[in-house]
Amino acid sequence: MGGVQTATNTVQWYILRGEMKYGPYEYKSLITMIQNGELFDYNYVWAPHMENWTLVGDLQEFSKDRLCRLIETKDHLSGAFKERKFPRVDLVTPVYAHNDHTFFDGNTLSVSENGALVLLNDPLLQLGQKIMINFRVSENNPQTFNALCEIVRKNFSKQRLNVKSGLHYAVRFLQVQDQGMAQLTKWTRGGVSKEETNDGILKVHE
Known part of the structure; x- marks a missing residue:
């Protein structure tokens, strides 16, 4: 713990983009870049x-x-984090997605009323691209619904659905069916059973 604390609070960091090196930056600056979708x-x-x-x-x-x-812990670096406008929950539930050309499957990792973090079976989607996500019926989702989304971030992931995929996508909801908004509200703002929270699948983040 002490080593990480020293490294994050005092060390100057550098970023490699292509052949170019940038820096030095403070740790807090890198956190801000991650929050703003500038560092992945x-x-x-x-x-x-x-x-x-x-x-x-x-x-x-x-x-x-x-x-x-x-x-x-209210660390002095906590000021680098953006305050969430929408509660978020860790939620693993299966989805289908479509980009006007291809269907591919995947699953959510977390959701809010404003967006989701998903692992999709397509590593080639781009920032700003719009996709339709179908939330499939599952143990956590009693009814299917669709959400038109915009990709706002893509992250490398060690977790792979298969050899073709290794990316998480953060998406912002542009339009969600009424039954979908009702389900998102239930997931994020209440109505979650004790059994669901104890098994580690759902956990509310303020």
Whole structure:
């Protein structure tokens, strides 16, 4: 813990984009870049305490658990995080998606009333692209519904649906069917049973 604390609070960081190196940056600046969609899990960074350039997604300093701890403990770096306007829940449920050319499957990792983080069986989708996502009937979802979405972020993922896929996509909802909005509200703002929260599938994030 102490090593990570020292590295994040005092060390200057550098970013590799193509053949160009940028920096130095403070750790807080990199957090802001991640929040703004300017730095991704598949980008390489380096700091003096590291032997080699390393993917952001492979570093403990930028892990989900580490960043959550900064917020929960009111660390002085917590000011770098944007305040969420919509509650978010971790939710794994199957989806289909369509980009006007191809259907592909996947699953959600988290949802809010404003968007979702999904793992899709297509690594070639681009930022700003619009896709239709169908939330399939599952143990967590009693009825199917569609959501027109815009891709706002794409992240490297070690979790793969198959050899073709290795990306998470953050999507913003542009239009959601009425029954879908009702289900999203239930997931994120109440109505979740004790059994659902205890099995680790659903967890509310303020």
